[in-house]
Amino acid sequence: MQHLGGVVQNIYSCRTMINNWVEERAYRDEVLAKYLDTASRGDLKSVQVIKQLENILKPVELTEGKVLFPNDRMMIINHNTKPFMLACDPRYAVKEYDRGSRVSFTSDIAPIRRSVFTVVRAQDTAVSDQGILKYGKRLKYLFKDEELANYETKMSTMSANNMIGEDAPIRYGERIYIACNQEMIDESDRYKGCGQVVLGCVRTTNSSVIHTVIGDIGCLHKDAEFVIEPYHASVRLEMEGHPVLIDQPVVIRHCSTGHCIGTGDAFKPSPTDLEKPEVLCQCKSVLNQYKREDVPNLCTITMGYDEIAD
Template sequence: MMHSRANIRPYNAQVLVGNWYEDRVMEEEVLTDFLEKRSTGQLSSQKMSEVERMSQTIPLSISAGDGLLRFGHQLMLIHTSVYSAQNTGEKSQLSCCLATGIPHSSGLQDGATEVTATGTTSIRPTLRSAFILGKPNLSVSSDSVKYGDEIILSDTNGELFLTCVKSSTRAGRTCDVIFTSNKTRNSVWIVMHPNINARLEFDGSDVKIDDKIVLAHAPTNKCLSVNVEHFNRSPYGREHELLCELSTGSFATYKAPILWKFQTQSAY
């Protein structure tokens, strides 16, 4: 079938100008979209994975000349216990620090954000291993922390709180340790002296940075502990499992990996 000449778009200078204008508009739209994404960090080359983001190094609070631990400090909680291997009896230093882990669901707190609490062997301050030491009522304070004080530990955004929860898979004397956005009485811990016989004497005295301490869960009197026989695999690598177990009134605590220390950045 032959088309009449009237139905055919003539090829002339106006057609060339029109095509050039459309191309220019499209190029400008692409450039505008690129600049907008670059300014908001949405380019693929600018995006980092969650593991990379949480592994970024951040500064800790600088300790004052008195060396005292204070509320409001941004710090790390480092494990300091020496333990004996179950089969060989060989003693080893257990080097790990508290860190946020992977998403978790306890089934006890509907709608709350929950992640596991884990013991990372990477001893450096990052977004997942640095925490804010606060008071249970969330009041702003720089008071020194004393033995027997109740504390909370939150992530650097103040959104997730170290919490002890009942476990559906563990024995009754053992609880899970998680970070949750739902702060309750189960998010409160007591700073205790490591020597059971000296606790009454030291109660009310100042805690110094790097002092060995025991963190007891306020409602249950169980201690934050490391399971030396079990590791968790996560995107961050092989990490220690954390538990809340053993009464602080038992002499068995001397044998348990429950000794910790708070660490800030030295002023010197």
């Protein structure tokens, strides 16, 4: 501080010109330029944040129907203590798996981009029983040889009579990919240009937890394959190979690990900037006293409905 005629003056103020005043002015201009640049980048970041938020929250029209076909637009609802909707958020990476983004369940149920998925067959070949995980084979010790023989005959007959390609419905036990809304992916900063982004469950070396993520299908490979099975284990053998019906209780089983996705035996909060709280999607089969999947793994597949003719 300096006293000039009884007035205290701060010589380090940007208003004080001392010594080489040209350097002082240049320094002040540089500080001002950095401030304006930071402010403009902050405004740009705000615009990007708003744009990405609008991208994942845009409404999507669900496919109308009562049987699940490839590329149908659907929602997956989990029924634990209350309904939760499966939703993805490509804005947030998973720390343990940096090539994937967060998947959660939200109580805010609505057909929007982040919550509408499509089913894609894991094989592009003709539909046959080779692409089906046969429940009878996995639990062969529970059935007699004659029962398994009858089951194999039934499956072969169904495969011969089934249609081929996009005209064939998705069947219980058939390997599938659960793909994210492509329009959302195309407008996403993280996955723009990646192509198809699908749901997957991955194990990492630094964690014992199976993480449910969305990621590029080229990175996930077998970790992105699922099957849809009836929730009630007593009818799984009977329903194997039949078309998947909408709004029926099912479990969505991950092929590589054998676990089902759900809300888990204990909710794990998922940080979010949205209005409703969310819980993480867990790849973990919660079993009841009969060693069958319990309510935390109970899901339904929801679509639109066909209009009833007058």
